[in-house]
Amino acid sequence: MELIEGMLARRTTNGPFRPEPVSREHQHTLMRVAQAAPSHFNSQPWRFVLIEHPDTIARVAQLSGDSMTELxxxxVFFERYRKYFRFNAQEMDERRDGIHIDHLPGPLRPFTRQIFSDAGLKLMRQLGVPKKLGEDNRRLVAGSPLLLAALLDREEYRPGELSGFYSVFGLGAAMENIWNAVGALGMGIQFISTPMEIPRQWQAMQALLRVPPELELMAVYRLGYLPEGDARPSIDWSSRHRKTLPQFVFRETCDVPEAGRPEAVDGVTA
Incomplete structure (x- = not known):
């Protein structure tokens, strides 16, 4: 039950970490739980890079911040992901998915419904929101004591073949093990996603990490120890809701939704 409760309490850290380094013992513990994940024929296709050097972290942070500003x-960012945005608690309660934008700079709060419009985008530019968000993103990454790059072995990772699916499935399981383990170590984790949205920035990330031809860079994460407070970025969200059983579970065939509601899981975040 302790393990299950820990999984249900899993969170993503949107705010800053404490500045002290992550101990080598904790780093290796995270690698061991990743290693325990299942993989096709025990192929273990995952590879990881642990990054602590301040210069490398600063460069990743710059790539991330610049990417956020550009998006x-x-x-592009709002256009691509608009279907996941919720702007009030009632909508979140009804849909039980996506993210509730509940923390905005004062000047933007009256315009939440127009945020996807041309007028909303123009206002954000006038208020300097893209640069502000990019700088917030850069600072978050730059203040992280540990970055983790996740890669796949191209001998196993062959997109379009079953081995490609198996490899991604295995890496997902390995990363989920890490995600579930950080809380027990007093740590947090967040996906550094924005450079992936812009091909040239992702290529710069691969060059920075000197990824060889036989490996494929799949994702980069930031990790660190959690502070006492709960500082939030300029624009932040809550994603504590989860769908009810009838919304995502079926019985026997896809024709019959499962009956009933699960226990409350609104303490979970994406």
Whole structure:
């Protein structure tokens, strides 16, 4: 039950970490729980890079911040992910998925419904929101004492073949093990996603990490020890809701939704 409760309490850290280094013991513990994940024929296709050097972290942070600014400035970010945005608690309760934008700079709060419009984007540019979000993103990554790059072995990872699916499935299981373990170590974790949205920035990330041809860079994460407070970025969200059983579970065939509601899981975040 302790393990299950820990999984249900899993969280993503949107705010800053404490500045002290992550101990080598804790780093290796996370690698061991990743290693325990299942993989096709025990192929263990995952590879990881543990990154602590301040110069490398600063460069990753710059790539991440610049990417965020570019995505917001061009309207690409909101256009691509608008279907996941919720702007009030009632909508979140009804849908029980996506993210509730519940923390905004004062000037933007009256315009939440227009955020996807041309007028909303123009206002955000005038208020300097893209640069502000990019700088917030850069600072978050730059203040992280540990970055983790997740890669796959191309001998196993062959997109379009079953081995490609098996490899991604295995890496997902390995990362989920890490995600579930950080809480027990007093740590947090967050996906550094924005450079992946812009091909040239992702190529720069691969060059920075000197990824060889036989490996494929799949994702980068930031990790660290959690502070006492709960500081939030300029624009932040809550994603504590989960769908009810009839919304995602079926009985015997896909024609029959499962009956009933699960126990409350609103303490979980994405």
């Amino acid at each position: 917001i400035e061009a309207g």
